Amino acid sequence: MTDDDKSRHDFKNQLAIIRGFAEILLAEAVADDPRRRDLEEIHKAAVTALALLGRMYPPTEGHVDHPGR
Amino acid sequence: MAGTVKPAAQPIAILAVDDEPGVLALVRRCLDDERVTLFEASSGKDALSHFPKGPALDLLITDLRMPEMEGDELARQIRTLEPDLRVLYLTSHADRLFEAKKQLWAEEAYLDKPFTREGLREAVALLLFGRTTL
Numbered sequence: 001m002t003d004d005d006k007s008r009h010d011f012k013n014q015l016a017i018i019r020g021f022a023e024i025l026l027a028e029a030v031a032d033d034p035r036r037r038d039l040e041e042i043h044k045a046a047v048t049a050l051a052l053l054g055r056m057y058p059p060t061e062g063h064v065d066h067p068g069r
Numbered sequence: 070m071a072g073t074v075k076p077a078a079q080p081i082a083i084l085a086v087d088d089e090p091g092v093l094a095l096v097r098r099c100l101d102d103e104r105v106t107l108f109e110a111s112s113g114k115d116a117l118s119h120f121p122k123g124p125a126l127d128l129l130i131t132d133l134r135m136p137e138m139e140g141d142e143l144a145r146q147i148r149t150l151e152p153d154l155r156v157l158y159l160t161s162h163a164d165r166l167f168e169a170k171k172q173l174w175a176e177e178a179y180l181d182k183p184f185t186r187e188g189l190r191e192a193v194a195l196l197l198f199g200r201t202t203l
Contacts, residue, residue, distance in 0.1 A: 009134055010089070012161055016183030017091035024098055024186055050183060 008057055015053065019046035074199040075127060081197065082124055084108045086116045086143060087132040087159070092182075096130060096159075099186040100193065102203060113138030113146075120150045127197055133160035133179075144177070155196045159184065 022043035029036045075081070081104050085096045093109050100107055108123065110116035112135060119126075129147060131140035144156045158179040173179065180192045194203045 009161065012182065013089045013092055016161075017089075017095050019183050020095040020185065021098065027186070 008053070012050065012053055015046050015050050019043060019050065022046060075197045078104070081105045081128070081193075082108070082126045083128045083130060083193070084110065084116060084119060084126050085130045086110045086113065086135070086140070088112055088135045089132070092132065092159070096189065099184075099189045104203075112136070113140075113143040116143055117146060120147065126151060126154055128155045128157060128193060130157045130159060130193075133158050157192055157196055 022039055026036070026039050026043060029039060081102075083100065083105060085093055085107060086109075087093050087096070088111055090111070093111070097107055097109070106124070108119060108126075110119065114137065116129075116131070129144060131143055133140040135143075140158055140160075144154075144158075147154055148156075153176070155176040156174075156178075158177070159182055160179055161182040176196065178192055178196055180188060184192075190203050191201050194200055
């Protein structure tokens with residue numbers, strides 16, 4: 001693994017952690033929770049950042065996205 | 070799935086391995102369930118120290134890409150100790166998994182990172198119980 005690969009892997013991990021926890025908190029927040037809108041912004045930013053990362057570093061040739069489950 | 074599925078509603082022992090503490094914390098949160106006992110390790114070497122004295126495991130959840138020992142090698146070594154252990158690989162590099170392994174065993178699956186709580190719980194339930202809910 002090159003340094004660039006590792007940095008990308010680690011960065012993606014951090015975004016995935018933010019997205020994952022934001023999703024859980026959103027699922028647990030009641031509809032009128034005043035923090036819900038803030039959580040939605042955090043979640044949206046993480047999803048957008050992950051998509052940007054995917055566009056900056058598209059899968060290499062031969063990459064298999066979903067061969068199994 | 071070729072192996073015998075575990076009866077539902079029984080305690081579940083899982084070993085989660087990832088060199089990123091935040092991912093382990095997320096796995097712990099996703100699998101927060103009174104039936105689940107989660108053991109955690111930050112490396113393949115750390116995970117192997119669970120054996121042979123640790124409690125029997127139902128499932129190994131491991132990151133694929135880790136320094137020193139990658140997840141598929143860890144699973145191979147643990148399988149020599151616990152041949153029936155089910156394995157769930159967490160990976161954002163499915164292509165690398167299939168470079169190393171031409172196919173997954175019946176008791177193995179992989180889950181793309183980033184994963185959701187529902188996705189992880191469904192993958193665990195499918196591997197252990199052959200159904201989509203824990």
